[in-house]
Amino acid sequence: MSEQMYSNSKLSVAILGAGAWGASLANLAAANGHQVRVWSRQGSQIQAVLKDVQIVLSAISMIGVRDVASQVQSFPLSPETIFVTATKGLDPQTTCTPSQIWQTVFPNHAVVVLSGPNLSKEIQMELPAATVVASNIPTAAEIVQLVFSSGRFRVYTNPDPLGVELGGTLKNVIAIAAGVCDGLQLGTNAKAALVTRGLTEMVRIGNNWGAKTETFYGLSGLGDLLATCNSPLSRNYQVGYQLAGGKSLTETLANLQGTAEGVNTCQVLMQRAKQQNIPVPITEQVYRLLQGEVTPRQALDELMLRDIKPEYNY
Ligand SMILES: NC(=O)C1=CN([C@@H]2O[C@H](COP(=O)(O)OP(=O)(O)OC[C@H]3O[C@@H](n4cnc5c(N)ncnc54)[C@H](OP(=O)(O)O)[C@@H]3O)[C@@H](O)[C@H]2O)C=CC1
Ligand SMILES: O=C(CO)COP(=O)(O)O
Structure with missing residues (x-):
């Protein structure tokens, strides 16, 4: 999987969590022309949202991460699918971070952390902001960088997830x-x-x-x-x-x-x-x-x- 392959292509992105942050990130990816499907507990079946996606982004509150990750595990995904986590919390049972949970459930997939000074209300108002995407797999971070980067959202990569x-x-x-x-x-x-x-x-x-x-x-x-x-x-x-x-x-x-x-x-x-x-x-x-x-x-x-x-x- 190379960054070049993705630079001009439009990707299929599943956003898990339709709260303030999930909705804002969905808007940013959709504004860049990507095909975005959003899942929440009240909405469509998770299976329909995950079908043929290249990126799965979780903006679920910490309390739901473990449960949602195991729900996702029961659906077939391409080994190339990249997981992105935008949750800012720690697991009460294990003190694990959300990315550690995703990586444990999906050991063979690339996991990218997305985090920065991103008050969602300001992003919804289309005010400029910057963020960071970090992964142990640099090409995965670069792909996610391309998906979300725009004139109002500047995305930096970082090697320390x-x-x-x-x-x-x-x-x-x-x-x-x-x-x-x-x-x-x-x-x-x-x-x-x-x-x-x-x-x-x-x-x-x-x-x-x-x-x-x-x-x-x-x-x-x-x-x-x-x-x-x-x-x-x-x-x-x-x-x-x-x-x-x-x-x-x-x-x-x-x-x-x-x-x-x-x-x-x-x-x-x-x-x-x-x-x-x-x-x-x-x-x-x-x-x-x-x-x-x-x-x-x-x-x-x-x-x-x-x-x-x-x-x-x-
Ligand atoms: N808002 C912001 O400015 C930013 C938030 N974040 C982080 O993103 C995460 C989400 O924040 P935000 O969107 O603001 O929060 P919201 O409270 O607006 O939304 C939380 C989302 O998590 C889902 N959720 C909560 N519990 C569960 C569960 N047990 N199982 C499945 N889904 C669940 C909710 O689903 P449902 O709608 O079905 O209840 C909802 O989609 C947090 O970790 C936060 O720190 C990061 C950067 C910016
Ligand atoms: O993380 C955030 C901004 O970067 C959102 O902050 P709050 O969760 O305190 O609203």
Whole structure:
């Protein structure tokens, strides 16, 4: 399978998940002339959507990924079919990333991660954005790059799928903290400190997992942090903002449009950080806040009054 073969051809693309992100990605591929079929639990049979497709893109919330992957497994697909995952979460049972789940279920297929600063509402409004596609199989990433690239969606390739996937996933926890920061009106200095130290925490976790440091300084790490920590369009930011305003987590989630993956990611991350002995002070305070163990103000004090230390351990 070569990139050249695909450069001018129009592909058949199945999008699994008709939520905010699945619908936006479907529009981007369709606008480039590709044949796009979208599947959701309420819609057509998955079998009809998967028939003869060259690309299967999953934009399913983390909670449904394992189940949907095993549904897909029961249908015959060409060995050339490329899987793309756009989910930003971690599996609660195994702490696996979505791409690790897809790769385990489809060990002989190319799997590509798509992640970046991509607030779907802005993409629906046709505002310009950039993203990253990453795979261990470079030609697969290049094919996916061609499918989605346009004058309003700039797609970069990257050889570190784990780093790209973790960037988009881990930033959701920091986005909750950023929402708290703004909800408490702590100011621009506090927000800059939070996001910067949040990035340090993401790099620390990512390195332990085997991801490359520099990936976190790219679009899928720093880029996505900047987008979600500064925008009320981010559901994760909204969760933090509402909690800071005194709402309960149950009330906040009940009124939220769509999925805020950071809530579950935070639980999984705490589990993994404890197992691996990784210091994650911001994640820990977000976890305690979500559990109702601390108030937003107490979480702030806990972070500010930690033992003083050097910025980096060189
Ligand atoms: N919105 C955004 O701006 C972006 C979102 N993402 C990520 O994409 C993923 C989806 O987000 P988004 O589209 O916004 O979320 P939505 O809540 O809008 O949609 C979630 C989608 O997942 C499906 N789904 C949920 N649970 C299950 C299940 N158990 N089995 C099968 N399907 C299920 C829903 O199906 P149904 O409609 O049938 O309920 C729906 O299609 C998340 O991981 C998110 O972090 C990534 C980048 C940008
Ligand atoms: O990941 C996103 C933008 O890149 C979407 O953020 P939320 O899931 O917080 O809305």
